Amino acid sequence: MSFASLRSARKSKESRSFVNPLAAQISPGTLTDPGSSPIEGIEGPSSTGDTTGSPKSPSYDVLETVSTDGLYKCLPSYLEVRQVRDAGRGIITKERQKAGSTLIATKPHVTVLSTTYLDSYCSACCGPAPETGLKRCTRCRVVWYCDSCCQNNDWPIHKDECIAIQRWASSAPSPDVAIPSDAIRCLGRILLTQQHRGLDSIWSKEINAMQSHRSSMQPSAVESHTHMAHSLVRYLGIANPAELAPFGLNSAGNLVDLISRFATNTFTLTSFSLTPIGICICPSIALANHSCEPNAAIVFPRSSSLPQAQEPLMHLMAIRDIAPNEQVVAAYVDVTLPRELRQKALQETYSFTCKCKLCTKRMAVDPRAAMWCPKLCGGICPVPTEEDNLTRCTKCNTAVTSADAVLDALRVGQEALDKASSLQIKEPAKAKHITTNMIPILTSANLTPSCHPLLAMTRLHQELLIADLPTSLTQQALDDIIRTTAKYSAGLSSILPEGHPVRGVALAELGKLLAVDEPSPPEIAGMPRGQARFPPSGPARLKLAYETLLKAREELVIGFGADGGGGIIGKEVRETIVRLEKELGVWTHRVKDAIEDARAAKKS
Numbered sequence: 001m002s003f004a005s006l007r008s009a010r011k012s013k014e015s016r017s018f019v020n021p022l023a024a025q026i027s028p029g030t031l032t033d034p035g036s037s038p039i040e041g042i043e044g045p046s047s048t049g050d051t052t053g054s055p056k057s058p059s060y061d062v063l064e065t066v067s068t069d070g071l072y073k074c075l076p077s078y079l080e081v082r083q084v085r086d087a088g089r090g091i092i093t094k095e096r097q098k099a100g101s102t103l104i105a106t107k108p109h110v111t112v113l114s115t116t117y118l119d120s121y122c123s124a125c126c127g128p129a130p131e132t133g134l135k136r137c138t139r140c141r142v143v144w145y146c147d148s149c150c151q152n153n154d155w156p157i158h159k160d161e162c163i164a165i166q167r168w169a170s171s172a173p174s175p176d177v178a179i180p181s182d183a184i185r186c187l188g189r190i191l192l193t194q195q196h197r198g199l200d201s202i203w204s205k206e207i208n209a210m211q212s213h214r215s216s217m218q219p220s221a222v223e224s225h226t227h228m229a230h231s232l233v234r235y236l237g238i239a240n241p242a243e244l245a246p247f248g249l250n251s252a253g254n255l256v257d258l259i260s261r262f263a264t265n266t267f268t269l270t271s272f273s274l275t276p277i278g279i280c281i282c283p284s285i286a287l288a289n290h291s292c293e294p295n296a297a298i299v300f301p302r303s304s305s306l307p308q309a310q311e312p313l314m315h316l317m318a319i320r321d322i323a324p325n326e327q328v329v330a331a332y333v334d335v336t337l338p339r340e341l342r343q344k345a346l347q348e349t350y351s352f353t354c355k356c357k358l359c360t361k362r363m364a365v366d367p368r369a370a371m372w373c374p375k376l377c378g379g380i381c382p383v384p385t386e387e388d389n390l391t392r393c394t395k396c397n398t399a400v401t402s403a404d405a406v407l408d409a410l411r412v413g414q415e416a417l418d419k420a421s422s423l424q425i426k427e428p429a430k431a432k433h434i435t436t437n438m439i440p441i442l443t444s445a446n447l448t449p450s451c452h453p454l455l456a457m458t459r460l461h462q463e464l465l466i467a468d469l470p471t472s473l474t475q476q477a478l479d480d481i482i483r484t485t486a487k488y489s490a491g492l493s494s495i496l497p498e499g500h501p502v503r504g505v506a507l508a509e510l511g512k513l514l515a516v517d518e519p520s521p522p523e524i525a526g527m528p529r530g531q532a533r534f535p536p537s538g539p540a541r542l543k544l545a546y547e548t549l550l551k552a553r554e555e556l557v558i559g560f561g562a563d564g565g566g567g568i569i570g571k572e573v574r575e576t577i578v579r580l581e582k583e584l585g586v587w588t589h590r591v592k593d594a595i596e597d598a599r600a601a602k603k604s
């Protein structure tokens with residue numbers, strides 16, 4: 001495999017103006033055995049949770065059925081909307097669901113690409129640019145399509161959006177802000193589509209039935225919502241309150257209500273391999289409540305048979321078996337974060353305190369906040385905190401005496417992560433400098449690969465390494481990326497359950513990297529043979545790539561659906577597996593031939 005595809009697969013992300021990852025893809029369920037990572041020499045901490053993967057009893061009270069008044073037609077008959085104590089409406093399954101089954105597959109009401117991706121993904125089907133390239137709208141010169149078919153599909157709404165985009169650009173104070181943010185374009189599309197379909201249409205009713213937190217808004221939200229309201233009015237060219245009426249808004253209060261519904265119910269739109277490429281609104285899937293131990297995840301596998309008309313098809317997947325009458329729950333926030341950070345994010349954006357088991361039960365050690373035993377006995381300890389800085393290894397009971405140093409490393413690590421993330425797009429070299437320096441500091445503080453902020457820093461570093469691959473790939477650059485990806489994958493394996501889409505994608509990335517042709521294998525370059533090193537070289541590397549991809553395939557058919565064979569990413573993995581089988585076959589033949597040649601030479 002050439003490495004060009006690696007780079008194109010990870011085009012750097014813009015820091016989005018509106019980040020509200022209801023579909024935050026990093027989310028665990030049960031804790032899993034780190035031994036399941038196929039990478040030798042890189043282990044996560046011991047598992048401390050349930051590893052059975054069997055349905056668990058729900059930790060919430062599911063109350064009466066809610067009448068849906070003919071809305072949410074895409075909900076299959078085995079799903080029901082019910083009231084859940086302290087959580088509003090939720091989705092309940094009446095039948096047992098197997099891990100890997102698609103619970104809901106539907107096209108979102110609205111999809112919008114982030115500004116960075118406008119010229120590399122189609123604004124209608126949200127697929128990546130075809131080989132022939134994308135075609136730009138000649139009027140606004142902002143949105144791009146696969147072809148005239150996608151353009152025609154989008155035209156009923158884009159014709160008004162196009163004028164709004166041009167209006168915005170003409171009054172922009174600088175070229176940097178000539179394109180409205182994804183949030184403004186998304187809100188604009190909601191209002192323009194409501195106008196187009198009619199305020200009494202099911203489409204509009206579903207939008208208006210989404211939950212709003214207008215009456216319990218956080219002070220920080222009031223400010224940002226007001227700002228958004230001003231921008232939206234400018235974008236749509238609304239000159240006075242009376243002009244709001246055709247959009248079904250009778251007052252400025254209605255506008256704030258719309259923005260609150262948008263903020264509470266927006267999903268991240270992702271590519272088939274989970275790269276965040278925009279935002280979307282899907283009222284039926286938004287009925288799913290949150291858990292930090294979700295039994296469902298949201299993906300866009302892109303496996304429909306008529307991609308242009310049907311895509312982007314959003315799938316709510318069962319990522320473990322779900323029992324009858326159990327609530328279907330997805331994760332709204334990154335659940336590789338420790339409890340305090342998850343709770344803060346949920347409170348700020350969604351105005352609730354999570355009471356899932358992961359947030360309420362006391363764990364001996366949470367892998368998100370774990371460090372290796374100071375005596376390196378193989379056990380782990382909780383990282384010290386300001387409140388509790390006396391922690392001990394759960395295996396040999398040795399006390400952590402370097403609590404202050406670990407606390408310092410955690411604080412500096414978080415600051416560095418924030419800084420590097422903010423620089424990732426505009427100044428990637430500086431961001432890479434930070435991650436390169438910080439990872440050894442966090443590692444020498446004995447943090448495990450799954451511990452925050454080391455796991456997030458490792459992921460960022462991997463993205464930066466891939467974005468910065470030299471045109472002529474060197475063995476060292478490739479091996480560095482493989483080691484970083486392996487650490488990230490091992491860290492994830494300690495947190496996310498088997499079959500979680502994020503875990504499957506990380507394994508697929510690692511397997512594909514291991515399958516890249518080695519530019520100068522160390523043995524050929526004169527390195528001593530037989531030394532245990534990671535990643536290995538030659539046939540051992542191909543074998544590891546093969547085993548990693550087999551594991552990835554198993555997980556992807558859960559996370560991205562067994563029916564579609566794991567979506568496009570599952571298909572790519574299968575193709576690489578077939579190629580590796582051939583290559584490994586050739587190696588085996590060559591080794592056999594060499595042995596036979598040697599035997600024949602001895603005899604003669």
Ligand SMILES: C[S@@+](CC[C@H](N)C(=O)[O-])C[C@H]1O[C@@H](n2cnc3c(N)ncnc32)[C@H](O)[C@@H]1O
Nearest residue numbers: 086087088089211265286287288289290350352
């Ligand atoms: C996307 S909506 C989910 C559907 C919502 N319950 C409804 O009735 O439309 C998100 C909102 O649901 C509520 N919610 C979701 N998960 C919750 C949970 N685990 N505990 C409490 N409230 C929750 C919060 O009010 C949150 O802002």
